[in-house]
Amino acid sequence: MSAPAIEAVSATPALSFRARHRLGAFTLDLAFDAAPGVTALFGRSGAGKTTAAQALAGLLRPDHGRIALSGQVLFDSETGVFLPPHRRRIGYVFQEGRLFPHLSVRRNLLFSQRFSARRSGDAASFERIVALLGLAPLLERRPGALSGGEQQRVAIGRALLSRPALLVMDEPLASLDQARKAEILPYLEGLRDEIGLPILYVSHSLEEVSRLATTLIAMERGRAIRVGPAETLLADPSLFPLFGRREAGVMLEGRVAADPPDEALRDEGLTAIETGGGLLYLARTDLAPGATLRLRVRAQDVMIASAPVEGLSALNQLQATVAAIGEGGGAMVEVALLCGDQRLLARITKRSLRRLGLSPGAPCVAILKAAALGRRDVQATS
Amino acid sequence: MSAPAIEAVSATPALSFRARHRLGAFTLDLAFDAAPGVTALFGRSGAGKTTAAQALAGLLRPDHGRIALSGQVLFDSETGVFLPPHRRRIGYVFQEGRLFPHLSVRRNLLFSQRFSARRSGDAASFERIVALLGLAPLLERRPGALSGGEQQRVAIGRALLSRPALLVMDEPLASLDQARKAEILPYLEGLRDEIGLPILYVSHSLEEVSRLATTLIAMERGRAIRVGPAETLLADPSLFPLFGRREAGVMLEGRVAADPPDEALRDEGLTAIETGGGLLYLARTDLAPGATLRLRVRAQDVMIASAPVEGLSALNQLQATVAAIGEGGGAMVEVALLCGDQRLLARITKRSLRRLGLSPGAPCVAILKAAALGRRDVQATS
Amino acid sequence: MFEVTPEEWAAVRLSLIVSATATVASLPFGLAAALALARGRFWGKTLLNGLVHLPLILPPVVTGYLLLLAFGRQGPIGAFLEAQFGIVFAFRWTGAALAAAVMGFPLMVRAIRLSIEAVDPKLEQAAATLGAGRLARFGLVTAPMILPGLLAGAVLCFAKAMGEFGATITFVSAIPGETETLPAAIYSLAQTPGGDAQALRLTLISIALAMGALIVSEIAARRAQARIARR
Amino acid sequence: MFEVTPEEWAAVRLSLIVSATATVASLPFGLAAALALARGRFWGKTLLNGLVHLPLILPPVVTGYLLLLAFGRQGPIGAFLEAQFGIVFAFRWTGAALAAAVMGFPLMVRAIRLSIEAVDPKLEQAAATLGAGRLARFGLVTAPMILPGLLAGAVLCFAKAMGEFGATITFVSAIPGETETLPAAIYSLAQTPGGDAQALRLTLISIALAMGALIVSEIAARRAQARIARR
Amino acid sequence: ASAQGPLVFAAASLKTALDRIAAHWRDSGRPAPRLSYAASSALARQIELGAPASLFISAHPLWTRRLLGLGALDAASLRSVAGNRLALIAAAGQAEALPRDAAMDETLALAAALGPTGRLATGRVESVPLGIYAKEALGALRLWDQLRGRLAEAQNARIALSYVARGEAPLGVVYATDARLATTVRRIGLFPRESHRRILYPAALTAEAAAESEAAAFLAHLSAPSAEAIFAELGFERPAAEGDATAA
Numbered sequence A, B: 001m002s003a004p005a006i007e008a009v010s011a012t013p014a015l016s017f018r019a020r021h022r023l024g025a026f027t028l029d030l031a032f033d034a035a036p037g038v039t040a041l042f043g044r045s046g047a048g049k050t051t052a053a054q055a056l057a058g059l060l061r062p063d064h065g066r067i068a069l070s071g072q073v074l075f076d077s078e079t080g081v082f083l084p085p086h087r088r089r090i091g092y093v094f095q096e097g098r099l100f101p102h103l104s105v106r107r108n109l110l111f112s113q114r115f116s117a118r119r120s121g122d123a124a125s126f127e128r129i130v131a132l133l134g135l136a137p138l139l140e141r142r143p144g145a146l147s148g149g150e151q152q153r154v155a156i157g158r159a160l161l162s163r164p165a166l167l168v169m170d171e172p173l174a175s176l177d178q179a180r181k182a183e184i185l186p187y188l189e190g191l192r193d194e195i196g197l198p199i200l201y202v203s204h205s206l207e208e209v210s211r212l213a214t215t216l217i218a219m220e221r222g223r224a225i226r227v228g229p230a231e232t233l234l235a236d237p238s239l240f241p242l243f244g245r246r247e248a249g250v251m252l253e254g255r256v257a258a259d260p261p262d263e264a265l266r267d268e269g270l271t272a273i274e275t276g277g278g279l280l281y282l283a284r285t286d287l288a289p290g291a292t293l294r295l296r297v298r299a300q301d302v303m304i305a306s307a308p309v310e311g312l313s314a315l316n317q318l319q320a321t322v323a324a325i326g327e328g329g330g331a332m333v334e335v336a337l338l339c340g341d342q343r344l345l346a347r348i349t350k351r352s353l354r355r356l357g358l359s360p361g362a363p364c365v366a367i368l369k370a371a372a373l374g375r376r377d378v379q380a381t382s
Numbered sequence C, D: 001m002f003e004v005t006p007e008e009w010a011a012v013r014l015s016l017i018v019s020a021t022a023t024v025a026s027l028p029f030g031l032a033a034a035l036a037l038a039r040g041r042f043w044g045k046t047l048l049n050g051l052v053h054l055p056l057i058l059p060p061v062v063t064g065y066l067l068l069l070a071f072g073r074q075g076p077i078g079a080f081l082e083a084q085f086g087i088v089f090a091f092r093w094t095g096a097a098l099a100a101a102v103m104g105f106p107l108m109v110r111a112i113r114l115s116i117e118a119v120d121p122k123l124e125q126a127a128a129t130l131g132a133g134r135l136a137r138f139g140l141v142t143a144p145m146i147l148p149g150l151l152a153g154a155v156l157c158f159a160k161a162m163g164e165f166g167a168t169i170t171f172v173s174a175i176p177g178e179t180e181t182l183p184a185a186i187y188s189l190a191q192t193p194g195g196d197a198q199a200l201r202l203t204l205i206s207i208a209l210a211m212g213a214l215i216v217s218e219i220a221a222r223r224a225q226a227r228i229a230r231r
Numbered sequence E: 001a002s003a004q005g006p007l008v009f010a011a012a013s014l015k016t017a018l019d020r021i022a023a024h025w026r027d028s029g030r031p032a033p034r035l036s037y038a039a040s041s042a043l044a045r046q047i048e049l050g051a052p053a054s055l056f057i058s059a060h061p062l063w064t065r066r067l068l069g070l071g072a073l074d075a076a077s078l079r080s081v082a083g084n085r086l087a088l089i090a091a092a093g094q095a096e097a098l099p100r101d102a103a104m105d106e107t108l109a110l111a112a113a114l115g116p117t118g119r120l121a122t123g124r125v126e127s128v129p130l131g132i133y134a135k136e137a138l139g140a141l142r143l144w145d146q147l148r149g150r151l152a153e154a155q156n157a158r159i160a161l162s163y164v165a166r167g168e169a170p171l172g173v174v175y176a177t178d179a180r181l182a183t184t185v186r187r188i189g190l191f192p193r194e195s196h197r198r199i200l201y202p203a204a205l206t207a208e209a210a211a212e213s214e215a216a217a218f219l220a221h222l223s224a225p226s227a228e229a230i231f232a233e234l235g236f237e238r239p240a241a242e243g244d245a246t247a248a
């Protein structure tokens, strides 16, 4: 089995996955260990994400391999172990709803209740999830009479309410509107951070992945081309073509400043973050002082100045030195900066590069707007 | 019927749609006239987009209303006219693939060929579309054995090959990867601009909508809350909540400078665009001199400086004056700028607003990065 | 012409009891057979399939005779059942029910089987991921989905039972009040000159009854269908 | 014991011809009826439904007698057909085919109907948006999807035809070489002292034939099923 | 079809005999008749509704009489081709109480011999010829009352016989001709001739075929010595010469 170089993953993997399976001309040949948290499968259409997810859930029995979830072996072609899907306690949000047409939305949501008290969602969480997904008006309806997005929401709720040991979500938010996504994503973060529920997350949206993923698996033609911690891979230029240049960037580690540099800050709805590279200002105030967090900074949101700039609306200006200058055709170049111990990526025109006379080692100032650091780019760590 | 104030739409609407229809508790009550080009239905899940699309295609017969496509009446509850779907020549990409399970991908794609020579796609366009959608390796397969995205692509191809008089696309790209979207969107633009094929486009992605839409219809609970030219509505702050703040912005009209201001430009892969507000630089060279185009500028990509800034990697600096300052809570504020005859929106922190001492009428400089003006933000007009 | 003799009433009552019993009693077996044929992968599946269809292929008289050989007092199965459980088919209404059930079996199985084959296995997969085991999946997903098929199978079996005659009369003869079902009565009337009018009357009665069952089943089926209808 | 007399061969050949004819000839009608019952919304639908089931409900003898009354030389329909098109059913093999078709009709219709009801109307909608009219939609989408049901219906009808006897012998008697089908021959043999061995032989033959048909249909059905199978 | 012989509708219970006679007839160089066997009732109705039959041979005068009344048969040609007797039989090892060749009179303790659950097999007493004769005979011997409700009425003589042969019914009243053939049954005795109407197999040309020489010839042949020999060999009786074929 082709196990790609696996970059530093926590000692005891929450999920250890090795599977080879042929489907006609396609062959899934995937091996990875995932840290606790959200493992994102990322790859182009037809890469094998759903196939992998189904192998994990036991909906498909691989020709070869071994799958273990936090110690328990779910499948092993050697020993012939194959735990049937209904004993795996893996909740699955299917790419296509797969709701039960003969049951009302309510009964769809409560379907799993019948099976073992431990799994059944209690009233509280039922109300909570119905509210989260805006299903209240739909409870007595039949899936056949729901809109695409409504069906998707019911499917999500059904899986969440089954109180799974692991959650598989196959493009769960694809057909939902921005506002709804903005409501659901924090909830998923909650599952990840508070309950510590492991999630296998399939998505084409780098926004979702970069926000949720702990481990990222980049797939291509059934194989993992890269497996590793999300922040590492998301900052890896060699993967930018897969992500789309727009989203390329780095993750900054930081902590909310205990004592704000100036008192006006809070009133103006800003929070100061101490990073290895200096202070950054976020346009939000709901972060507890001292809390550590990860900031996603897109290369294209970073500007470079030769010296600190006065009278500019961009608040965040960090002293930096040019670490490296990427090459490649086109008008743009990625410039790697070092702000203290933090790497930053900036995407600028070659013209600016020339004008500013930037070269490795040269001191400069990295400028980024608070506006560019949206809510979705910030995630709490612990 | 509640016909909302319809903002300046071309005299002879390509599509005139008025329909009222009850579905259980939901009532579609939609009326709009659409200019030729792409009409985008935008709205939250359950707003009634699919219902409206089905009414247009004749898959659903509204209780009341009148639907006419470039003069021809498709439906009129008064006169009892109801043109059956197969006579409307409306290609439909369904939210869920709806491929024919018993036919190979090839036969799915060529299904429409049987019906009237005029509709059938000729070999050339078949090859073209198969290539565009990357279906070549799938042609002999059955839909049941395709991945979600592959099915979606086949569904798109099938509709395109039916040579429709109008194309309805219901979240066609939802389950596709960025790269694939980036390939398909230009093709759709081509249909819109070269062939002039009218398209009713349903999507939750403001990226797609802002790029394709000529007319935009914002829906809520079965009604149109706004109908109008895309550029107008996309720049309308009152709709930002619907779009999501990140995407808020304006459209800039411009034309490719006939004689580049400096000869180095091309070599550096840049193109100068003349806008009402001055020169802008784009990181691409494939635009014909003199070509007119529309540029989408996100408010959060625009910075404000009190004076022109030297030694900054941001190339585009436009002289402007503050037109208006938005209010509302939070740390951020939208500032409307006037660059010549062009409106621009900037999203900055209140702190910067104070620091720069900006007030209506105050002169300033609008700064935006070339990197922020991605390919997807530029569209040719004619 | 519409006064009905006690004997006739007896026949009507008997036919109803026999048909109902045959239908209800054979449903579980029909369901099992249909499941095996639709989903099963086992040796001798073809054989089972053939066996199920046999009563259709054989002339009813032959079926009846074979039943007599097997389930008669002297027949291996019949003797066994009588010895072990005191169940007797020969010349009893139970025998008539058995014959009717056997004759209706192929129809019932096929109807159920068709609807099982129409169920999307993906739904059972979904149920599995929600913790539903084999049985739960069947009971909560498959069964409700195939309800229309079950009803169709039941009504076919019932109708067949109401009309069955060849096998029944051969197996358990036609003992008034015990095994003389409506069709048997009709047949014997049709065999006697001048019995036509009476035969016609009984025929109409049996038609009326079967139609009633039919309509009920249709309504039930429409309900079930509506519940699982896609938008 | 396995030499087969010419008369027996005649009966075998006849039964095959009759059954095949009955099946093929009734398919279009069965399909039409199934469509009407599954999709149609018209007055008297219940009536049609009842009519279709009638041969199941009536004792075959009665069905045969009604056929004799309607399609006999002197029967209204029979006389008309003979006068207009020179088609004669009475005491011809065509009559046997008619009887078999009528008896098999309810089974065929139900099978087809069930599979029609299982077809997702959304697919026909999709076909419509691609320019397919009513007919094209049926031919290119519905028909292929219900192929398994059509096959099931056909095989049920064929099997039934191979076994049908009551209605046939009542309608067209049992004229050797003309209307004496296998089951009729078996019946009369079963009636004659010492005819059992021969009856058994013929029974085995008819079973073998029907099984053959069954297996063929199963294979075809599996193919068709596989083609429309969801992943 | 000239090559073909006449179409004969005959009661199924005559199959063995008629097949042999027809074969003999063919061997004698005459066009072989086509014999269609079914229940007398079915055949009669078909003739009534214009079946192209030339000759009708019934198992019981009932239907013959009806057809005569309708003028569907040629009365002049009516004759009985054979006669038969009723036999009381017992299943092997059952109803031992009844000795072989017991006196066939009211002393027969049939009900007792049947035991608590046993039944007496015969044809359906309302419609099947065998049953009709049996009811008369049992009535005449005043055994009917004790047997009412203890019968197993089959839809034809053969099945009645097989009930006893299979031991499903301890006793049976069947045709003597059938009783002879069943090896596994014990014949207790023949019912007295006078206990029931004579069992005759009436034959007659159909009205259309009245002038048909081949049919008439075959009908005549049925009474020819060669035919009578076959009937006799199978246990049938010579019919009364006089033509009371349908006598009440």
Ligand SMILES: Nc1ncnc2c1ncn2[C@@H]1O[C@H](COP(=O)(O)OP(=O)(O)OP(=O)(O)O)[C@@H](O)[C@H]1O
Residues within 6 Å of the ligand: A023, A024, A025, A026, A043, A044, A045, A046, A047, A048, A049, A050, A051, A052, A095, B144, B145, B146, B147, B148, B149, B150, B175, D231
């Ligand atoms: N039954 C099958 N027979 C043959 N090939 C199959 C079968 N099922 C899936 N495949 C192929 O396997 C590949 C992976 O399928 P899969 O559904 O895992 O892709 P995916 O990564 O989920 O894509 P998407 O993002 O479009 O859902 C696809 O190319 C598909 O065509």
Ligand SMILES: Nc1ncnc2c1ncn2[C@@H]1O[C@H](COP(=O)(O)OP(=O)(O)OP(=O)(O)O)[C@@H](O)[C@H]1O
Residues within 6 Å of the ligand: A144, A145, A146, A147, A148, A149, A150, A175, B023, B024, B025, B026, B043, B044, B045, B046, B047, B048, B049, B050, B051, B052, B095, C231
């Ligand atoms: N048959 C029906 N009976 C009752 N309500 C229905 C029926 N069909 C649709 N609806 C309701 O109509 C509303 C609009 O449905 P529609 O599919 O048009 O939404 P949509 O805008 O396409 O949403 P999405 O973006 O999720 O696809 C939904 O709230 C849905 O619940």
Ligand SMILES: [Mg+2]
Residues within 6 Å of the ligand: A049, A050, A051, A095, A170, B147, B148, B149
């Ligand atoms: Mg997938």
Ligand SMILES: [Mg+2]
Residues within 6 Å of the ligand: A147, A148, A149, B049, B050, B051, B095, B170
């Ligand atoms: Mg929709």
